[in-house]
Amino acid sequence: MNRRTLLKNAGLLAAGAIGLPSFTHHPAQDIHNTGYFRFPFGDIELLIVTDGHGLFKPAQPVFAPGIPAPDFEAIQRANFLLPDAIDIAFNVLVVKTKKDIILFDTGCGASFGPASGRLPEGLRAAGISPDDVTAILLTHAHPDHVGGLLDKEGHPVFPRASLHIAAPEYDFWTGEKPDFSKSKFPDHTATTFWVQLATKGFAAYRDRLHVFHDGDQPFDGIRARIVPGHTPGHSLFTITSGSESITHMGDTAHDHVILLSHPEWGVGFDTDFIQAAQARRKMLEELAAGRHRIFSCHLPWPGLGHVRTRDKGFEWVVQPFATV
Numbered sequence: 001m002n003r004r005t006l007l008k009n010a011g012l013l014a015a016g017a018i019g020l021p022s023f024t025h026h027p028a029q030d031i032h033n034t035g036y037f038r039f040p041f042g043d044i045e046l047l048i049v050t051d052g053h054g055l056f057k058p059a060q061p062v063f064a065p066g067i068p069a070p071d072f073e074a075i076q077r078a079n080f081l082l083p084d085a086i087d088i089a090f091n092v093l094v095v096k097t098k099k100d101i102i103l104f105d106t107g108c109g110a111s112f113g114p115a116s117g118r119l120p121e122g123l124r125a126a127g128i129s130p131d132d133v134t135a136i137l138l139t140h141a142h143p144d145h146v147g148g149l150l151d152k153e154g155h156p157v158f159p160r161a162s163l164h165i166a167a168p169e170y171d172f173w174t175g176e177k178p179d180f181s182k183s184k185f186p187d188h189t190a191t192t193f194w195v196q197l198a199t200k201g202f203a204a205y206r207d208r209l210h211v212f213h214d215g216d217q218p219f220d221g222i223r224a225r226i227v228p229g230h231t232p233g234h235s236l237f238t239i240t241s242g243s244e245s246i247t248h249m250g251d252t253a254h255d256h257v258i259l260l261s262h263p264e265w266g267v268g269f270d271t272d273f274i275q276a277a278q279a280r281r282k283m284l285e286e287l288a289a290g291r292h293r294i295f296s297c298h299l300p301w302p303g304l305g306h307v308r309t310r311d312k313g314f315e316w317v318v319q320p321f322a323t324v
């Protein structure tokens with residue numbers, strides 16, 4: 001795959017990334033629904049709002065770099081998936097309490113092309129104006145998580161929201177020279193774009209930007225856990241209310257088949273490939289052993305379920321829903 005194709009698949013053609021149709025639509029999934037899913041959760045309410053999706057075709061080498069294609073394709077086929085593509089969801093969790101509307105990440109904005117950037121539309125469909133959002137908690141600062149902080153003109157999309165980010169994550173992206181030498185993502189033009197997007201977003205929210213540390217509770221019932229690897233300050237959050245509990249696992253896994261069955265196969269987006277693989281396995285082991293309910297940004301919409309062990313890896317068990 002040439003460099004342009006690689007960047008295109010990563011949605012990251014640097015200079016022209018904004019507004020570029022980086023992804024082809026996946027016909028089987030290009031269905032326009034309400035864009036949100038709402039359910040009661042203890043004394044509060046949770047919503048999941050879609051920001052869209054991203055089709056990586058071919059999936060390698062961004063996914064499972066260096067793994068022989070036949071091995072990759074065999075697993076995909078066994079799970080009724082396209083052999084050479086991974087279609088990731090962009091799910092955004094929203095916590096609605098009596099006094100706050102809290103977003104976990106902001107989706108892609110204009111950075112990943114027209115199949116994403118739908119978060120504001122989905123929020124409106126759910127009766128939430130961007131002006132109503134009081135806080136944004138970031139799992140990390142990759143483009144598909146901070147791209148929605150700003151509109152195309154560079155103005156904050158959420159004018160009243162405070163922005164909360166892990167201290168090591170903020171330090172990494174705003175540092176003099178963010179170090180991607182331990183990642184398997186080869187293109188510096190792309191990583192330079194990532195840095196620009198993150199720092200521009202932070203700057204626009206600087207008068208209401210807060211950092212948190214491992215174990216902090218930025219809000220009542222929301223505890224942060226910093227698990228470095230995917231990025232230096234990659235954060236998971238456990239949300240509790242009444243007898244309910246759910247873990248937002250951030251980008252612990254980008255797909256529900258390859259990275260769960262083979263956590264060590266990794267993904268080029270990991271800032272520290274080896275540390276991320278170890279962290280992925282450790283977190284999945286914990287989540288499986290604890291039988292924790294999970295929300296995931298990138299697993300199939302709406303990203304709710306559990307993990308359990310299977311063979312030498314894990315498998316995703318989708319939470320069933322009924323509707324009336």
Ligand SMILES: [Zn+2]
Nearest residue numbers: 142144251297
């Ligand atoms: Zn992501």
